Amino acid sequence: MAEVESFTLDHNIVIAPYVRLIAKEVGPKGDIITNFDVRLTQPNETAIETSGMHTFEHIFADLMRNQLDGIIDISPFGCRTGFHLIAWGEPTATEVAKVLKKTLEEIVKDSYTIDKVQGIAKIACGNYKDHSLHSAKEWSKIILEKGISDDAFVRNVV
Numbered sequence: 387m388a389e390v391e392s393f394t395l396d397h398n399i400v401i402a403p404y405v406r407l408i409a410k411e412v413g414p415k416g417d418i419i420t421n422f423d424v425r426l427t428q429p430n431e432t433a434i435e436t437s438g439m440h441t442f443e444h445i446f447a448d449l450m451r452n453q454l455d456g457i458i459d460i461s462p463f464g465c466r467t468g469f470h471l472i473a474w475g476e477p478t479a480t481e482v483a484k485v486l487k488k489t490l491e492e493i494v495k496d497s498y499t500i501d502k503v504q505g506i507a508k509i510a511c512g513n514y515k516d517h518s519l520h521s522a523k524e525w526s527k528i529i530l531e532k533g534i535s536d537d538a539f540v541r542n543v544v
């Protein structure tokens with residue numbers, strides 16, 4: 387049986403929102419890849435609507451990639467409480483948390499309208515009807531109010 391780190395995490399004791407380093411992988415040629423748990427809502431208490439998660443996915447792919455070098459992928463958890471962020475090199479949880487904060491601050495602005503969200507046309511998305519910028523904005527406000535910690539177990543808000 388494969389040992390999957392996120393299945394060994396005690397989801398009862400984490401305090402969201404937070405960013406947590408899941409793993410650092412070193413490839414055969416010495417390249418380093420880091421994998422983060424970007425947790426937006428409290429596990430088993432709340433989950434973000436599919437439409438909001440989907441819009442976050444499109445926005446993060448654009449805005450977070452612009453702010454942090456080496457991002458390979460940011461993909462939603464099936465439980466809809468957060469995202470994996472996978473990057474080349476060794477950004478810290480603090481750096482990722484700060485980038486997330488700036489991204490959410492951009493999303494909540496009145497000037498951030500649906501035409502700013504990339505890739506939501508039918509040609510560019512696998513389920514283009516299932517988007518909600520409203521949901522993403524409302525969740526951004528909630529997450530920013532709670533503050534984003536760079537520690538999953540102790541509140542250390544960035």
Ligand SMILES: [Zn+2]
Nearest residue numbers: 440511512513
């Ligand atoms: Zn899509």
